[in-house]
Amino acid sequence: VLSRRRVCPVTIHVPEALSLARMTSGATRTPPRKTREAKPRERGATLRDIAEHAGVHQTTASRALDPQRRHHVSAEVARRVDLAVRSLDYRINRAASALRTGRSRTIGVLVPDITNPVFPPMLRGIEHALATEGMFAMVADIEAGRSSIEVADLMRAQGVDGFIIATSQRDEPLVARLHAAGVKVVQVNRRDESGEVPAVVSDDILGMRLAVDHLVGFGHRRIAHLAGPPQFSTGHLRKAGFLQALHAHRLKAAGSVDCSAYSVAAGAEAMARLARRDVRFTGVVAANDLIAIGAILELRRRGVVVPHDVSIVGHNDMPLVDMVSPALTTVRIQHYEMGRRAARLLLDELSGVNGLGRLGGPGADPVGAATIVLRPELVVRDSSAPPRA
Amino acid sequence: VLSRRRVCPVTIHVPEALSLARMTSGATRTPPRKTREAKPRERGATLRDIAEHAGVHQTTASRALDPQRRHHVSAEVARRVDLAVRSLDYRINRAASALRTGRSRTIGVLVPDITNPVFPPMLRGIEHALATEGMFAMVADIEAGRSSIEVADLMRAQGVDGFIIATSQRDEPLVARLHAAGVKVVQVNRRDESGEVPAVVSDDILGMRLAVDHLVGFGHRRIAHLAGPPQFSTGHLRKAGFLQALHAHRLKAAGSVDCSAYSVAAGAEAMARLARRDVRFTGVVAANDLIAIGAILELRRRGVVVPHDVSIVGHNDMPLVDMVSPALTTVRIQHYEMGRRAARLLLDELSGVNGLGRLGGPGADPVGAATIVLRPELVVRDSSAPPRA
């Protein structure tokens, strides 16, 4: 029986200093760590190794390594600990840290379709903001058929510290559920309508006003709208903004049809429906660039030339829309900045006022959730022009 | 002193069954858990709660919840455990699990620039593959100025089970370093040249042959190349493939210039350099679509019409290149599939042959690393045509 109890029979690729530390410590401990043996991968140096190498107690080493508490240890100790870290190639074990503190330094990000060019820059903004705090994003692409609730539950099990959600519908059960459970959530780009969960969005109403004003400025009077899916705040608000902007000019919509999705196909299909209605229009404001492109394709198919016969304005200023033919006039929104701000907002929530003052949970923020609204700008290109005389 | 030692003075939002379990257990345990008190967020039910609710031991509950070991437990117990899970809204604590097992069910993904439309579908493939195993991707966008080595080290600290790397240069210190440390790594799209680390790539040589054969088939004889950055395998191999394909037709390159990046700007700049050389060409094969578009812009600026005066073929079939003017003839590569396969390869490595047979580390796979090469296909559109007579 005793023969099985040897200390770490094999050691591979472990710096010498480290294995020394291990051996010395072996004696002072309860029975040697047998669990150490057949691990999936050798584990690196631990805090105990650092402590021994630096000749201090674990606790002290831990303090020396935490920027927050670093100044509670003597300069000399800090130096020795740093040295040990370097010579043993120590990396903190976040799993252990997470288990102990309940914080994983990870956040969950839910996007509806990374393939939609709107989201990559947002993701970028999110990651860059997280990186400044040494945190990471666990990204999940919620494809059709996968429940965002299930994915979020898995992420909660993983211990994410909070969520950034770009999949919100206007009535979004997931957001409500997470919020009710006291989980920190920030919405980005789209938002639910509870008003209880913070969000970072573009000013969709203003965006549509820019588009409408532009066409009206050209002299267009008969303007139609290809609306986004009404279950998203973007679709809903842009449509409202469109109508509102027309109203300000004392105009009525020449027509408006909802698209089933933000896609080229849906845009083409919607334009076909609009055309079938036999309404007259000289300008079209689309809820998004993909829809605008679909519309252009459908018009072309019908022998209508953009912008000669009909002007079209998109929304988002996706990459390459300056290269399509005709180059698309569109409303540029701040994707990267939206992502960045959303992450910052979440970080603030995690460490900030709400962190300990209240216990989180529903109603934790009686003032109402923070909402950040970013300003879009119009980018005029070739798909819009004055109407034919 | 004693007054401070009360057990959990406040309990909020905890299901009744749960708090009951807690109280009962309190007695049988060592001193009551004081650490429980001011946590960042209330923790949910634990395995111990489940065990008590189901009237079995923790270990048994654990077994019942692990699909691997579930059949080692009686059907009745399994049922009771499932019931407990549902009624207590239990979610496994992966941090604890990770600490114990050394596996986090997370993998790290490094991309050079998510904003480049090549990567989102790859990411998608990766995530979908991981999702089948309930795993997640921690994605980091390695922007200029952030060291991929540092990011990877942070991710290692987070305990990722492996890496998928899309940032490889031909001589990639990161890949070498990780591999040397016995970390599981798979490369996608680009690969290093050590040949020791598995990769999933597109057949770049074949891709260029398709492009060249297409132009030659049209009757082009003077064909130039706009090469990708030579430090990437894609840039290097596509250039080699281009030359090789020309050679097979007994032709010589009309010229070849390297681009400094895969971008529209770099493509335009390279085309300008090529034009300045005063070489004659009727066809151009670009290493990537963005470069091709940059080239088209630059040619247009110089009064050269595509495809009337010069034909251009791109590479990748990025979204929207069918909409640019002229619609781009290009080589389509399987982005989504590359990502999916890369993830599967990594998963196999993690659970498979290498998992326990060898100890990982350098030389763990004496047969040589697996490489998966996917076939590209040519997509003919409007940017290529027979040369003028």
Next chain:
DNA sequence: CTGAAAGCGCTAACAA
């Protein structure tokens, strides 16, 4: 400023 002690929630090894 430093150290001792305890335990976060889980699972592997062993024993019954």
Next chain:
DNA sequence: TTGTTAGCGCTTTCAG
């Protein structure tokens, strides 16, 4: 098939 025991590596009291 089930239970016992121990400990993964960290941080948090609390005591000196």
